[in-house]
Amino acid sequence: MLRAVIMSPDTEISTRLGEIISRSGKIGLVKTIDRYLVSYELERFLRANAPQVVFLGIEQLTHAMEVLQGVETYMPGAQVVALDRGCDPAVLLDLMHLGVREYLAYPFDINAFMATTARLQDLLDRRPAQIDATDNVFTFLPSKAGVGTSTLALNAAVSLSQQPDNHTLLMDLDLNSGLVGFMLKLENVYTIYEAAENSNKLDEHLWPQLVANIGKLDVLPAGRLDPQTRIDPLQMRQLIAFARRFYRAICIDLSGNMEKYSLEVMQESRKIYLVTTPEIPALHLARQKYHLLSSMDLGDRVSVLLNRAQKRPVITTQQIEQLLGVPVTMEFCNDYRGVHNALTAGREVESDSELGRQCTSLAYAMVERSQPGKIAATKKKFLEYFSVAQAQGTPSPATGTPGSGGALVKR
Ligand SMILES: Nc1ncnc2c1ncn2[C@@H]1O[C@H](COP(=O)(O)OP(=O)(O)OP(=O)(O)O)[C@@H](O)[C@H]1O
Numbered sequence: 584m585l586r587a588v589i590m591s592p593d594t595e596i597s598t599r600l601g602e603i604i605s606r607s608g609k610i611g612l613v614k615t616i617d618r619y620l621v622s623y624e625l626e627r628f629l630r631a632n633a634p635q636v637v638f639l640g641i642e643q644l645t646h647a648m649e650v651l652q653g654v655e656t657y658m659p660g661a662q663v664v665a666l667d668r669g670c671d672p673a674v675l676l677d678l679m680h681l682g683v684r685e686y687l688a689y690p691f692d693i694n695a696f697m698a699t700t701a702r703l704q705d706l707l708d709r710r711p712a713q714i715d716a717t718d719n720v721f722t723f724l725p726s727k728a729g730v731g732t733s734t735l736a737l738n739a740a741v742s743l744s745q746q747p748d749n750h751t752l753l754m755d756l757d758l759n760s761g762l763v764g765f766m767l768k769l770e771n772v773y774t775i776y777e778a779a780e781n782s783n784k785l786d787e788h789l790w791p792q793l794v795a796n797i798g799k800l801d802v803l804p805a806g807r808l809d810p811q812t813r814i815d816p817l818q819m820r821q822l823i824a825f826a827r828r829f830y831r832a833i834c835i836d837l838s839g840n841m842e843k844y845s846l847e848v849m850q851e852s853r854k855i856y857l858v859t860t861p862e863i864p865a866l867h868l869a870r871q872k873y874h875l876l877s878s879m880d881l882g883d884r885v886s887v888l889l890n891r892a893q894k895r896p897v898i899t900t901q902q903i904e905q906l907l908g909v910p911v912t913m914e915f916c917n918d919y920r921g922v923h924n925a926l927t928a929g930r931e932v933e934s935d936s937e938l939g940r941q942c943t944s945l946a947y948a949m950v951e952r953s954q955p956g957k958i959a960a961t962k963k964k965f966l967e968y969f970s971v972a973q974a975q976g977t978p979s980p981a982t983g984t985p986g987s988g989g990a991l992v993k994r
């Protein structure tokens with residue numbers, strides 16, 4: 584079934600079209616709006632509703648044309664059907680130049696409508712509407728309770744949100760002992776339950792009311808302890824599908840109990856960060872979870888994060904990798920004081936602490952961006968190396984000394 588929206592100030596046209604759409608059984612009407620939206624409002628509307636077809640009233644032609652251009656920009660491939668009471672050939676020609684291929688004249692005729700629907704279906708099969716949705720969905724899975732999963736998820740999410748143009752969401756799906764809300768001192772906020780309950784009617788108005796903002800990060804905490812309420816996998820899918828269109832990155836903190844909805848979320852994720860500490864029980868459970876995920880064809884998405892790594896380890900990283908059968912992607916230092924201070928202040932760990940820097944590195948690696956500071960540092964090292972080499976008497980290319988040729992000398 585095609586997803587459609589109606590945008591028309593003519594409410595009579597919208598109502599009649601709505602009726603014909605529901606009679607047809609071929610199109611799912613997601614939203615009707617009685618005014619023309621522009622710029623970011625239009626973008627948000629399109630992202631939230633992801634229509635394949637936009638039925639657009641054209642009685643205010645200039646506004647309608649702006650919408651048309653917006654649809655092409657924000658949702659290329661979505662088909663626009665012009666709606667009007669009359670049919671001015673000059674106007675139709677203009678619309679055709681702007682890419683409108685279908686027109687429905689009011690009062691509507693069911694046969695004409697069905698023929699239009701068939702053509703739309705055909706066009707969309709050949710050129711699907713490109714819904715701009717992120718694939719940057721990351722889950723954080725503890726090998727064992729208390730290994731520091733929420734700490735890493737929270738700090739990576741904060742760091743992600745601080746990257747340019749990287750609107751980020753952190754969802755706490757540890758329904759029994761979710762701590763993200765507490766860690767950020769969030770009070771009287773909506774939770775994952777309300778979001779799940781409304782998962783089939785989320786839109787650009789409801790969503791901002793559901794999430795809490797911490798700086799540039801949006802957060803959906805786990806909320807109250809409620810053994811009666813469950814979240815089903817379908818709600819989870821709908822929630823993530825919606826969030827994918829709204830954010831550039833989504834981090835999800837899991838409980839480690841491998842509930843149905845957690846498995847659903849991991850199926851939706853690009854990466855599963857399996858968090859462990861270097862202790863034997865945590866490693867044992869990490870191995871079990873990795874095997875389980877591998878048996879579900881999710882093994883290649885797993886990256887191991889070694890938290891509270893010791894300076895002089897009893898078990899080396901290499902031994903851990905052998906034990907788990909998967910490489911350790913990143914290590915995080917043990918910083919009890921830093922984490923404690925952050926918890927007391929209700930915020931992320933200090934970004935210039937060792938743990939803070941490691942979380943920032945993780946955040947950049949997650950979205951495969953290079954870290955600005957890191958490049959600068961590498962360049963600096965390179966230049967320092969070069970000037971040291973020159974100071975030590977290495978021939979300079981500028982002097983034209985034989986053998987220089989601009990090549991660097993290995994130390
Ligand atoms: N790198 C670290 N250095 C020192 N302490 C840490 C570190 N990471 C986490 N902790 C501490 O370990 C404890 C557990 O952390 P956290 O709640 O993040 O773990 P979790 O895996 O999410 O646990 P849960 O199973 O309860 O969800 C907390 O007290 C936290 O402050």
Ligand SMILES: [Mg+2]
Pocket residue numbers: 732733734757760761762836837
């Ligand atoms: Mg946790």
